[in-house]
Amino acid sequence: MNKREYLDCLERLLADLPQEERLEAIEYYSDYLEEAGPDGEQEAMRKLGSPEVVAAAVREGLGSNGNEGSWTETGYERWEPRFDAPAKQTDSDRREHRKLRILWGLLAIALLLFLKLPFLSVLGTILIAALIVVAVLRRS
C-alpha cells in the first residue's frame, strides 16, 4: 500500500465523522507520512499501524475524553483510574448528611416539647417545629 492508498483508506474509514474532524485527522497523518520522506514512508506506515488501527485511535480520542482507557506499548487498553481528581462527595455521602441533619432537627423539636416553654402554646411549638424541619430539609 502506498501513501495515497493508505490515506484514502483512512478517509473512507472516517467517513461517518464530522467533516472537520475527518479533515484534521487526514491532514495530520498526511503531514506525518510526508515527514518520514519518500524513503521512510513504508516504515512510517508500518509503525503507525493499519488504517483501521489509526481510525480506531482517532475515534477513541473523540468518543470520550480519553479517560476510559490507557496506553501501553501494545496499544490502547480500556480503563485506568485517574490520578488527579480527589474523590467528590458521592450521593450516599449526601444522603448520610441529610439524615444527620433531619436527626438534629428532630432532637431540637423534642427538646422544645420537653421544655414546655410557658409562653408557647402547643400550636406555637408545633409551628416552630415545622419551621425547623423545613429549614433543615432546605439546607440538606
Add this chain to the structure above:
Amino acid sequence: MVFNTGATLLDAIVLAVVSQETEGTYGYRITQEVQEVLGVSDSTLYPVLRRLQKDDCLAVYDRECAGRNRRYYKLTERGYSQLRLYQSEWLSYSAKISGILASGRRKG
C-alpha cells in the same frame, strides 16, 4: 517494563514536550520525543493533540517548510496553567507511589 499510561498523564507529558520549544513543535517531532520516554505507538499522539487543541491548551499554526505545509502546536495560556497544575499534582502523586513502593519488604 510497562506501566500503563492514563490519558491525564499523557496530556501532561505532551504539554511538557510541546512547552520546551517557545515556537512550538509539530506532530512528528512530538511523537518522537514522547517515545523517548514512553513506549506508545505512533498513532497515539494525534487524538491527544486534537483533544488538547479542543480544550484550548494547544494552539495550532501552519508554517511553510521546504515547499510544503507543516502544522505546529504551541501552548496557550491555559495550556501553561494546566501544565503547572499537572507538575504539582504529579509531584505529590509520584511521591506517594514512591513511598508506598519503597516500603515494600523483601521476602523473609
